[in-house]
Amino acid sequence: xxxxxxxxxxxxxxxxxxxxxxxxxxxxxxxxxxxxxxxxxxxxxxxxxxxxxxxxxxxxxxxxxxxxxxxxxxxxxxxxxxxxxxxxxxxxxxxxxxxxxxxxxxxxxxxxxxxxxxxxxxxxxxxxxxxxxxxxxxxxxxxxxxxxxxxxxxxxxxxxxxxxxxxxxxxxxxxxxxxxxxxxxxxxxxxxxxxxxxxxxxxxxxxxxxxxxxxxxxxxxxxxxxxxxxxxxxxxxxxxxxxxxxxxxxxxxxxxxxxxxxxxxxxxxxxxxxxxxxxxxxxxxxxxxxxxxxxxxxxxxxxxxxxxxxxxxxxxxxxxxxxxxxxxxxxxxxxxxxxxxxxxxxxxxxxxxxxxxxxxxxxxxxxxxxxxxxxxxxxxxxxxxxxxxxxxxxxxxxxxxxxxxxxxxxxxxxxxxxxxxxxxxxxxxxxxxxxxxxxxxxxxxxxxxxxxxxxxxxxxxxxxxxxxxxxxxxxxxx
Numbered sequence: 001x002x003x004x005x006x007x008x009x010x011x012x013x014x015x016x017x018x019x020x021x022x023x024x025x026x027x028x029x030x031x032x033x034x035x036x037x038x039x040x041x042x043x044x045x046x047x048x049x050x051x052x053x054x055x056x057x058x059x060x061x062x063x064x065x066x067x068x069x070x071x072x073x074x075x076x077x078x079x080x081x082x083x084x085x086x087x088x089x090x091x092x093x094x095x096x097x098x099x100x101x102x103x104x105x106x107x108x109x110x111x112x113x114x115x116x117x118x119x120x121x122x123x124x125x126x127x128x129x130x131x132x133x134x135x136x137x138x139x140x141x142x143x144x145x146x147x148x149x150x151x152x153x154x155x156x157x158x159x160x161x162x163x164x165x166x167x168x169x170x171x172x173x174x175x176x177x178x179x180x181x182x183x184x185x186x187x188x189x190x191x192x193x194x195x196x197x198x199x200x201x202x203x204x205x206x207x208x209x210x211x212x213x214x215x216x217x218x219x220x221x222x223x224x225x226x227x228x229x230x231x232x233x234x235x236x237x238x239x240x241x242x243x244x245x246x247x248x249x250x251x252x253x254x255x256x257x258x259x260x261x262x263x264x265x266x267x268x269x270x271x272x273x274x275x276x277x278x279x280x281x282x283x284x285x286x287x288x289x290x291x292x293x294x295x296x297x298x299x300x301x302x303x304x305x306x307x308x309x310x311x312x313x314x315x316x317x318x319x320x321x322x323x324x325x326x327x328x329x330x331x332x333x334x335x336x337x338x339x340x341x342x343x344x345x346x347x348x349x350x351x352x353x354x355x356x357x358x359x360x361x362x363x364x365x366x367x368x369x370x371x372x373x374x375x376x377x378x379x380x381x382x383x384x385x386x387x388x389x390x391x392x393x394x395x396x397x398x399x400x401x402x403x404x405x406x407x408x409x410x411x412x413x414x415x416x417x418x419x420x421x422x423x424x425x426x427x428x429x430x431x432x433x434x435x436x437x438x439x440x441x442x443x444x445x446x447x448x449x450x451x452x453x454x455x456x457x458x459x460x461x462x463x464x465x466x467x468x469x470x471x472x473x474x475x476x477x478x
Contacts (some may be wrong), residue, residue, distance in 0.1 A: 003202040003203060003204075003205075004202065004203045005200055005201075005202060005203075005234050006161060006200065006201060006202070006203045007161055007162065007198065007199070007200050007226075007230045008158045008160075008161065008198070008199045008200070008201070008207050008208070008210075009158065009160035009162075009163075009165070009166050009196060009197065009198055009226060010155070010156050010157060010158035010159070010160070010196075010197040011156045011160070011166060011169065011170065011194055011195070011196055011197070011222075012153060012154070012155050012156070012194070012195045012196075012197070013153070013154040013156075013170070013173060013192065013193070013194050014129075014151050014152075014153050014154075014192070014193040014194075015065065015151060015152050015153075015154060015177060015182075015183050015185065015191065015192055016129065016149055016150070016151055016183055016184070016190070016191035016192070017058055017061045017062070017149075017150040017151065017152065017182055017183055018061075018181070018182060018183050018184060018191075019055060019057045019058055019061060019150055020057075021055060021057075022044055022055065022128075022148040022149060022150060023052075023054070023055050023058050023095075023126070023128050023148055023149070023150035023151075024043050024044065024052030024053060024054070024055070024095070024128065024148050025041050025043035025044050025052070025053075025148065026041070027039045027040060027041050027043075027044055027148070029149055029150070031143075031146045031149065034145070036141070036143035036144075036145060037142075037143060037144050037145060038145065039145040040144050040145065040147065043148070044090070044144070044147045044148035045090045045144060045147070046090040046091030046092070051276050052095065052276055052277060053277075054277065054280065055150065058126065058150040059102070059126070059280065059282070060290060061150075061152075061180075061182040061183075062102060062103070062124070062126050062152050063102070063103075063282065063287065063290050064180045064182050064290060064293075064294060065103075065124060065152050065154070065177060065180065065182055066102070066103035066106065066124050067287075067290065067291055067294055068176050068177060068179070068180050068294070068297065069103075069106040069107070069108060069121055069124070069154065069176065069177075070106040070107050070108070070121075071103040071104060071105065071106030071121060071123075071124055072103065072104040072105055072106070073102065073103055073104075073282060073287050074100070074101070074102055074103065074104055074282070075281065075282055075283065075284070076100070076279055076280065076281055076282075077097060077100050077101055077102040077279070077280045078097065078099065078100045078273060078274070078277075078279050078280070079095050079096070079097055079126075079273070079274035079277045079280075080095075080096055080097060080098040080099060080271050080272065080273055080274055081093045081094070081095060081096075081271065081272055081273075081274050082094045082095075082096050082098065082269045082271055083269055083270045083271075084269055086130060087133060087140070087142055088130045088132060088133045088142050088144075088147070089131070089147075090131065090144055090147055094127060094128060094130070095127060095128050095274055095277070096125055096126075096127035096128070097125035097126055097127065098125075098271045099271070099273075101123045101124060101125035101126075102124070102125065102126060102280060102282070103123060103124035103125075104123055105120065105121065105122070105123070106120070106121035106124070107119060107120050107121055108121070108169060108172050108173060108176065110165065110168040110169050110172050111168065112162075112164050112165050112168050113164070117159075117165065118159070119156060119159045119160060119165070119169045120156065120157030120159050121154060121155070121156055122155045122156065122157050123155055124152050124153065124154050124155070125152065125153050125155075126150070126151070126152055127151050127152075127153055128147070128148045128149065128150065128151065129146055129147065129148065129149035129150075129151050130146070130147060131143055131144040131145070131146050131147040132145070132146050154173070156169065158197065158199075158207070162226075163222075163223040163224075163226040163227045163230075164223070166196065166222060166223060166226055167219055167220075167222065167223045170194065170219050170222060171219065172298075174192060175298050175320075175321055175322070175323075176297060176298055178322070178323055179295055179296070179297055179298050179301075179323045180294065180295065181295070187217055187218055187219070193216075194216050194222055195212055195213065195214050195216065196212070196213045196216060196222060196225060196226055196229075197210050197211070197212050197213075198210070198211050198212075198213060198226055198229045198230060198233070199211065199233070199243070200230055200233045200234055200237070200243075208233070208237075208243060209242070209243040209244065209245050210245060211229060211233065211243065211244075211245070211246055211247075211248055211257075212246075212247045212248070213225050213226075213229055213247075213248050213249070213250055213257055214247060214248070214249050214250070214260065215249040215250050215251075216250050217252065221250060221252055224250075224255060225250040225257060228250075228255065228256060228257055229248070229257055232257065244262055245262075246259055246260070246261065246262045247259075247260045247261050248260055295323075298320055298321075298323075301320045301323075301326055302316045302317060302320045303316075305319060305320060305326075305329075309339035309340075309343075310339065310340070311339060311340065311343055315340075315343045315347060318347060318351075319343060319346065319347075322360075322361065324360065324361045324362055325346070325361045328346070328350075328361050328364075328368050329342060329343065329346055329368075331368030331369060331372070332345075332346065332368045332369075332371050332372040332375070333372070334368075334369075334372065335368070335369045335371075335372020335373055335375075335376065336371075336372035336373075336375035336376050336379070337376070337379075338375055338376070338379055341375045341378070341379070342371075342372065342375060345371060345374075345375060345392075346371075349389075349392055350364060350366075350371070353396070365395070365396050365397065366392070366395045366396060370395060370401070370402055371392075371395075373401070373402040373403065374388055374391055374392060374395070374402050375388075377391075377402060377403070377406065381466055381468075382406065382412055383406060383411055383412065384463060384464070384465075384466070384467055386458070386463045387411050387463055387464065390411065390463075391405060391406065391411060394409070411464070412464070417469065417473075420461075420465055420466065420469050420470055420473060421473055423457055423460055423461055423465060423470070424457060424470060424473045424474055424477060425477075426460065427456045427457050427460060428453070428474075428477060428478075430456075431453065431456060434449060434452055434453055434456075435478065437449050438450065438453070438478055439478075450471075450474060450475070450478075453474055454467070454470060454471060454474065457470045457474070458470070
């Protein structure tokens, strides 16, 4: 009997923290907005004699990341030097936490195909980012504005067994950390980067040789690279070969991994304690004070949306994926007092607009209170749902209050019984054939004929007649 293959996956995620200044100095972290090499100083450029000092806000944000990921925050931690030469590393070493990181064991519970699985986190460590290399046709340039940007590296346990699990872990990790406000958590902006460690083995046997894959610039790329690498390793072994411990890069254009460096070329980083930084001491009291500032997490928010707003699980899951979208929803509900209608409008009209225009909810042109007013106008029978769609379209490019637009554009629903009766009489007088069809129709076909008459009435009123009143009068007269 053929033994079943099993894959083993661990992820290393680098998260850029959204502090105003760098990890060791007072240089601005707004590294992309100004000229290259203008946000630098002797400390982040590694000049001899320049001494680093840990940014207090970096430590606070790092602890928030650890708490959000259910990690144990260590009372004592230390920094180390990781020695290597790259042109964009001005000191020729990176300050990181190798032996004794600030956060230990943690976990995330992910759902894959309806089943929950716990993915362990080995540790989280504070470290600094490198500069940025810009390659031209015949030359390369270095921008050190990004050098010493504050990072935390989140190292998972090798608990994932498929690309689906890795994708869900990354998605939950990103959304969980975005709720804390410590980072933009964006692969597009470079504030979240991921490397994958992948091996294969037969079930019941020891783990296989691990291969690291870098240059993963999207969650989809992570999943594709994992699937490719699993298949590649299985094919190599089944063809009689062996897997080399190596670092590979993902080529998004060809959808394959390529060798960057092999085990024989692996660098000896010569870690040793950082002599210029003191031991970091964090008291239990300090940890609890930071815990008290933590916002509601994504799981708690989903459960609250279901309990307080009586939303279906599907609605709550989508609304809470992004904290800004969840906040927008709650502002809409505050105005509309109709949670389900608010959810429906956001999940259909709003999300469609965001997707079509490639923008985030923070850049959506309709304020939450204005969308809430549109929904309230429907519930008060001031406008019909059809007119509300037109009002929504107008509001996308109009700063007037929704009620003002309805009044000035004469969009209010006709709810006067005499006016609607006159409308219904005109339609009935002009459609004797439909009346005859209605009376001759069986019970299954009657609603379709009624819908035709209803459509004539709404057309005659230019969509302004109260649909409920029109239906009641039609049935009465028929």
